[in-house]
Amino acid sequence: MDEYRLNILKKSSAEINRLQLLSVFFDDEVIYKIYLRSQVIHQLFANNEELEIEKLDLFHLQFTDSVIELLRKIKKSNEKNVSLIYDEIHLNEELIDRMSGTLVDQKSFQQDKQKQSLKINLSLRKLFSVLSELSSDFPFSKNINVFSSKYANDFYFDLTTDQFSKLIDFQNKQVYTNVYATIEKKLMGKLCKNDFRTEFYIGLKSGELVIEVYKFLDEDYYYLFFPSRNLFLFCDLTILKDLDMTNNLSERERIVQELQYKNDKLKSNAAVLKTAIPNEVVQLLEDSYGKISDINFLNHLNNFDVQSNILKTMLKTDLL
Structure with a gap:
């Protein structure tokens, strides 16, 4: 076999190897079929010296080169888009780490609710004595406002200004x-009557203002404590009928969960996007495979310019 023929076959093998790598990367049936068919064509020329080796070179020049260039362009575009997705994932993970490090612990909230309930009950018992005896003693337990300061941002539910105003409205004679x-x-x-036996129910907020709502242990009655005015009133829960109280997670915990869920979706999208091929390209490759699979393909190789031009035109479109 002369050196000229060997060089073309060697060049052909290199082209097919590049095509194989792309078929593995995209893991797409039509690309794999084109790769296999290209191998068959290469082997046909390798085993039949009477065939014009220039036709093999022409095949790669007109077809394989364009397919490889097209797939490489898609791969590069996909990798760029995937990189942007992973940049977003990385930023989300950094935010998750920062927020997780400062999360108000749910267990601490539950424990402190009990302590706050005890403080309120003791304060109300003391307030009753002060009012009954016309005393000037300070009735409130120490640090009674710390609970809301610590947990309002994460665990209290948002109210409208109108709802908040209705809750704290009262007549002086009452x-x-x-x-x-x-x-x-x-x-x-x-x-x-209930021996000051109540427990913390929920916290409410509107802007910087907060309300603590308590429930009687033995009866289905509720009252509120408005720390800004040291105000205690029965709480009409019908005012809160549109309030979603099903989620007891802190605000930060909710955000962390949402970010984790978003990252899972982004990772899934990235995996799909990495090897995605536009439908127009898939259809074009299917058509091309059909033509190179034709038993008379070699006889019409000189007329394959049309398909080659379509592939090259696709390279210049905005689809990729």
Whole structure:
């Protein structure tokens, strides 16, 4: 076999190897079929010296080169888009790490709810004594406002300004008042009857203002504590009928969960996008495979320019 023929066969093998790598990368049936068919054509020339070796060179020049260039362009475009997705994933992971490091622990919240309930119950018991005895003693437990300061951002539910105003609205004749606190008269009676046995129910917020809602342990009654005014009133839950109280996760925990879910979707999308081929290209490759699989393909090789031109035109489109 002369050196000229050997060089063309060697060049052909290199082209087919490049095509094989791309078929493995994209893992697409039509690309794999084109790769196999190209091998068959190469082997046909390798085993039959009477065939014009220039036709093999022409085949690669007109077809294989264009297919490889087209697939490489798609691969490069896909990898660029995937890189952008992973940049977003990385930023989300950094945010998740930062937020996870400062998450208010759900267990701590549950424990501190019990402590806050005890403080409120003791404060109300003391307030009853102060009001009954016309005392000037300060009725509130130490650091009673720390609970809301610590947990409002993460665990309290948002109210509209209108809802908030309705909750804290009262008539002066309905309440007992001293320099330290204001409490609804009927609420004080209910508290005395139930021996001040209540528990923290939910926290509410509107802007910087907060309300703590408590529930009687033995009855289905609720009252609120408005720390800014040391105000205690019965709480009408119908005002909160549109409030979604099904999610007890802290705000940060919700954000972290959403980011983790988003990253899972992004990773899945990246895996698909990495090897995605536009439908127009797939159809073009299918058509091309059909032509090179034709038993009379070699006889019409000189007329393959049309298919080659279509492939080259695809390279210049905005589809990729």
